[in-house]
Amino acid sequence: MTTMPSPTRTTLLSLRGVSKTFGAVNALTDIDLDVDAGEVVAIVGDNGAGKSTLVKVLAGVHQADSGSITFDGSDVQIADPSAAIHLGIATVFQDLSLCENLNVVENLFLGQELSPLRLDEVAMEVRSWELLRQLSAKIPTVRIPIASLSGGQRQTVAIARSLLGDPRVIILDEPTAALGVAQTAEVLDLIERLRERGLGVIMISHNMEDVRAVADRVVVLRLGRNNGEFDAHTVSSSEVVAAITGATDNVVTRRRDRLQNLEEQSGMASSHDGKETT
Numbered sequence: 001m002t003t004m005p006s007p008t009r010t011t012l013l014s015l016r017g018v019s020k021t022f023g024a025v026n027a028l029t030d031i032d033l034d035v036d037a038g039e040v041v042a043i044v045g046d047n048g049a050g051k052s053t054l055v056k057v058l059a060g061v062h063q064a065d066s067g068s069i070t071f072d073g074s075d076v077q078i079a080d081p082s083a084a085i086h087l088g089i090a091t092v093f094q095d096l097s098l099c100e101n102l103n104v105v106e107n108l109f110l111g112q113e114l115s116p117l118r119l120d121e122v123a124m125e126v127r128s129w130e131l132l133r134q135l136s137a138k139i140p141t142v143r144i145p146i147a148s149l150s151g152g153q154r155q156t157v158a159i160a161r162s163l164l165g166d167p168r169v170i171i172l173d174e175p176t177a178a179l180g181v182a183q184t185a186e187v188l189d190l191i192e193r194l195r196e197r198g199l200g201v202i203m204i205s206h207n208m209e210d211v212r213a214v215a216d217r218v219v220v221l222r223l224g225r226n227n228g229e230f231d232a233h234t235v236s237s238s239e240v241v242a243a244i245t246g247a248t249d250n251v252v253t254r255r256r257d258r259l260q261n262l263e264e265q266s267g268m269a270s271s272h273d274g275k276e277t278t
């Protein structure tokens with residue numbers, strides 16, 4: 001007897017009721033978020049929606065005031081950035097934190113030269129090529145300074161560096177924000193490589209085209225709260241934009257609005273019939 005293969009979802013990261021205030025500002029209120037292995041989750045929202053705060057909570061830069069975070073099935077505290085990395089949550093911040101004057105290999109291993117797994121120059125170069133090849137990265141040589149790389153190549157180096165610690169979840173903050181069309185395509189390809197490798201990918205983005213091109217799920221934040229979650233393959237840009245701006249909450253309110261419109265229209269029609277206007 002054969003059994004049908006069931007679609008398996010391995011939830012890597014799970015947030016429930018996560019809140020964070022800065023003084024009187026509620027940056028995050030009651031946030032829920034799930035990220036599966038081999039899934040790209042886009043987090044979208046207007047300025048001030050809480051995206052960066054959420055990233056920083058997951059990166060261990062900020063601590064949540066309340067709520068729970070589960071990683072790989074266990075409740076965890078992410079007390080500081082090294083705790084996040086130790087768990088297997090890597091973050092590529094928007095500024096990329098690369099050293100312009102250092103070359104690709106030096107940037108990849110910056111701060112890790114003195115680790116117990118210290119590698120020599122040759123080993124570091126070999127490992128660099130390995131990583132970049134896995135990402136199908138288009139970098140001509142690993143011995144040129146970051147300053148002479150394109151924006152897409154820099155993003156690639158920053159992502160490659162975050163993979164050195166063998167993370168399970170990788171967070172990319174606005175990975176395509178500063179890039180032209182061709183470089184954006186390169187980075188979107190790279191995100192697909194990460195998904196193929198089974199990582200859970202969280203991508204913060206303002207660009208709806210990029211989101212729909214590469215994400216599996218779209219999570220909308222608005223004023224620090226969850227404001228909708230969509231299948232990225234089927235949702236329209238206008239639906240996402242409506243959730244971002246708060247023009248509508250969800251399919252239920254949309255349906256209600258549609259019915260109300262119909263009622264109003266038929267009401268108008270009948271009042272025209274009776275030629276009664278008030």
Ligand SMILES: Nc1ncnc2c1ncn2[C@@H]1O[C@H](COP(=O)(O)OP(=O)(O)O)[C@@H](O)[C@H]1O
Binds near residue numbers: 027046048049051052
């Ligand atoms: N370190 C901080 N101190 C005080 N307020 C902050 C701090 N970081 C963020 N905020 C506030 O929290 C809210 C969410 O900001 P943020 O997470 O940066 O949003 P986004 O990244 O979506 O634009 C905003 O009102 C912002 O002003």
Ligand SMILES: [Mg+2]
Binds near residue numbers: 051053
């Ligand atoms: Mg931000």
